[in-house]
Amino acid sequence: MTFPDITGDLKAAMPKLRGRLLANQSLAELTWFRVGGPAQVLFTPVDEDDLAYFLAHLPDDCPVYTVGVGSNLIVRDGGIPGVVIRLAPRGFGEIGVNGDIVSAGAAALDKRVAETAAAANLAGLEFFFGIPGTIGGALRMNAGANGSETKDVLIEASGVDRKGNKLTFANAEMKFVYRNSGVDPSVIFTSARFRAKPAAPEAIRSRMNEVQTHRETAQPIRDKTGGSTFKNPPDNSAWKLIDAAGCRGLRLGGAQVSEMHCNFLINTGDATARDIEMLGETVRERVKQTSGIELHWEIKRIGVEQA
Secondary structure, eight states: OOOOOOHHHHHHHOTTOOSEEEEEEEOGGGSTTOOOOEEEEEEEOSSHHHHHHHHHHSOTTSOEEEESSSTTEEEOTTOEEEEEEEOOHHHHOOEEEETTEEEEETTSBHHHHHHHHHHTTEESOGGGGGOOSBHHHHHHHTOEETTEEGGGTEEEEEEEOTTSOEEEEEGGGGOOBTTBOOSOTTOEEEEEEEEOEEOOHHHHHHHHHHHHHHHHHHSOTTSEEEEEOBOOOTTSOHHHHHHHTTOTTOEETTEEEOSSOTTEEEEOSSOOHHHHHHHHHHHHHHHHHHHSOOOOBOSEEESOOOO
16 A cells, blocks of 8 residues: 655645655554554654644645554554654653653653653652553543553643644643543644652652553563553443453454453454454454443554555
């Protein structure tokens, strides 16, 4: 699958652009599942100003998607028409500490943010140690683990809208709900500030060890997976419903429901994006049949089917 190359037109319309534009760039290696087709255009901005300039000059009818480290993402086999924006650590990965405030760029790994806070003897961000994504994804998804969520510690987030305007959102303006934010989906988050609290380093390290142990013993972190597949329904656990529906170990093509944790789907080696997505839909159907409960995807699915 290839798309028409529009990078020349974009460059001509944006003579001051500093970031990199790549045509028909494969995205499979940028996702944890290691599947999916190409981006018509992959844009890596140099910094927030470069991102704002790009969005301000991008035609209104050109679709835009944002990806981080691809840990919570299925890119469909037909690829993604339009522009995929990837914020790189060099321009968006800085982490800093000022008193009890931890600041981080959207491309900073959640785990590194937790480590930076711990090194400054600041508690409250340990849960980020168990989330295999970036701060940008955490802001969009209200990422959480081990009883804490992003909304519990966020002071404010910064981002750029589809017109290239730079915006700042206070915690309340993020409209956080379970595994989502109510901010316009077209806003691309660029950085955030979090409130932590001083604590004994031994207590912080102990909590981070608990988070890591839980991940290693309960989740298939060494497989090609995308993290938790479905949101937990109110007063229930997705994995329990999936298990009760007889889906533990279920396979479709090269995709499989994890034997270790059945709210994780894995690529056993030769899965396509369609295999993984259809396996997920099969699980949803069986859970609905056995429990009457409809599971909702937590993993984001973007792109088009293979022609």
